[in-house]
């Protein structure tokens with residue numbers, strides 16, 4: 333992680349649809365007092381919508397951020413089954429994951445809907461964590477960089493210089509998600525560097541240095557240290573390993589350095 337620009341590292345759990353109410357409560361009780369201060373390492377948990385309001389209450393005295401896994405692009409209206417960005421902000425959610433690979437694969441999300449969601453989140457004061465995936469893995473394996481650049485640019489269309497500071501990008505190679513095989517630190521750095529170069533091109537080099545870039549895909553306490561020590565990687569987005577509170581706390585400690 334770069335020391336020059338003070339990007340606070342971010343350790344973000346993504347529970348997907350894996351926990352029940354009692355398990356959520358137990359996990360939060362275990363980690364609440366043990367995570368680092370937010371100005372040292374930011375920690376967050378992305379969870380199903382039905383748990384978010386309780387989690388906000390249960391983490392009120394803790395630095396742990398409660399994160400939504402998805403959001404709709406309209407603030408209100410007739411969109412049965414969707415979650416309004418306005419409602420998320422109203423209950424105290426700060427961050428929202430947008431464009432996760434599983435959303436794109438199973439729920440037909442496209443670069444265009446990802447962009448609509450990013451702008452809706454920003455409009456409501458939410459901070460998007462944008463997933464960039466498939467094409468980046470191609471680049472990490474030394475193929476064509478153009479699709480990756482296009483995916484980043486599409487997600488950020490219409491996002492202003494002032495708004496970009498509220499964006500986090502998460503690079504997740506599809507083959508690494510849930511496979512037990514993480515990208516090498518070198519591959520992850522190469523992709524993160526490409527994302528930062530793209531941000532420099534879209535905005536400016538100095539702005540690109542202020543945006544956090546996470547790596548996700550089979551991260552665990554054994555591989556996190558090398559991945560997080562890469563100059564363009566500012567944290568991790570963790571599925572399976574972060575279902576366990578001890579592993580989550582270990583990852584937060586690793587990020588602290």
Ligand SMILES: O=C[C@H](O)COP(=O)(O)O
Pocket residue numbers: 346432504508509510511512548549550551569570571572573
């Ligand atoms: O959002 C998290 C990613 O999908 C990574 O999941 P994983 O750590 O289980 O590979």
